[in-house]
Amino acid sequence: MRFSDSLARGVAPTGPGTLHARTVTGGIEVPPRTGLTVRFGRGERPDVDLGVGVDDLRVSRRHGQLTFRGRQWWLTNTGQQLLRLPRGRMVHVSSEPVPLAPGYTPLFVRGSGFREHLVEL
Template sequence: MTDKAFFPQVLPPWVRSLAAGVPEAPAGEAPLPAPPLGTVFALSAHLGWAVPPRPFELLFGRDEDNVNIPLGVKDHRISRCHGRLICHGSEWTMRNEGRLPMLFPGDTMLLSGQERLVEDAYTPVYIGNPREEVHFLEVRVIGGKRPDGEATPEDETTVPVVHKLSRTERLVIASLAQRYLRGLSYPQPVSWKLVAEDMQKLPDLKDRGWNERTAARVVAAVRERLSAPGYKHRVYGLRRSEVFGEPLGNALNDNLIRALLQSTTLTPDDIKPFDDAEHAKVGQSST
């Protein structure tokens, strides 16, 4: 397949996340064509697009009739055209044309009028007031270098190493990392008390006697496993001997969370069970 075979296109409704790479079609659905290097995928809660490298601009914002990707359509804090993805040859940049800043991984902010390069691979972008409502835009650029021109556009995209977590481990760490996953500014891990309370809200796990110590032990076990010398994809900064400063426990957990976010092991979808449990609780109390 040549680059010309991949045209700008709206993503099908079954595409719900870009965190794990180019989405694979479920049974019975037509697969996406193989994207050439430099293709950008962008997805909001409403709609997504895929565009190969060519002169093109993808607009996103509140005015769903006049942007490519609607985002925050009922939130007046989001500008009608809050930003745009712009292709410059083989590279993509993101420009903020709204009032609210955009929050990128690592707590970096893109302020109104600023423009920055979108790195190859996966970039989650958060927009909104953390105290009220935050909107989420996923961006993935298909990147990589071709060795001596031998590779072809059909090459599979290399995705980050995703660390294996059990369901319980994933939920405990997602609760601990909820400020990061919700895109809050200068996030820190929440308290063990709050993690235990979150776990007690989940119908199938609430009977395990959750408290601050049990939650902390789950996370400590994950840190130990991922930092073990024999672990193939060892993560550094998870052991006391590798970190300086206080509070030490917070630094270790912050390093763990950031490593899981950067590897896309942890994504915003991982806090959905807690949101669903809270909504169910509110619904029951109102009946």
């Protein structure tokens, strides 16, 4: 990913609630539809919609998912390693789904050793 490709720099105008997600292997744009789920991990399509840590065996094939319900996106950890949100908030596999606030959210997937894989939301 080039620095200019970062979602932190903003995205083109879209409808409210549209999910933009990017990793070093690609990105997706998903409209808000109740019950719609976006899966991410080191697996391949059709198991995941967004690849993250594709060369890191510590990242689960299906490591997490984002589901739209109640007018917002919710994050669930379905993998074995932690997910880290801003302000040091950790999302464990046993955690309840976490609502995402509108705007830019960096999400880190813990990998092998000291590796962390960035998912920009």
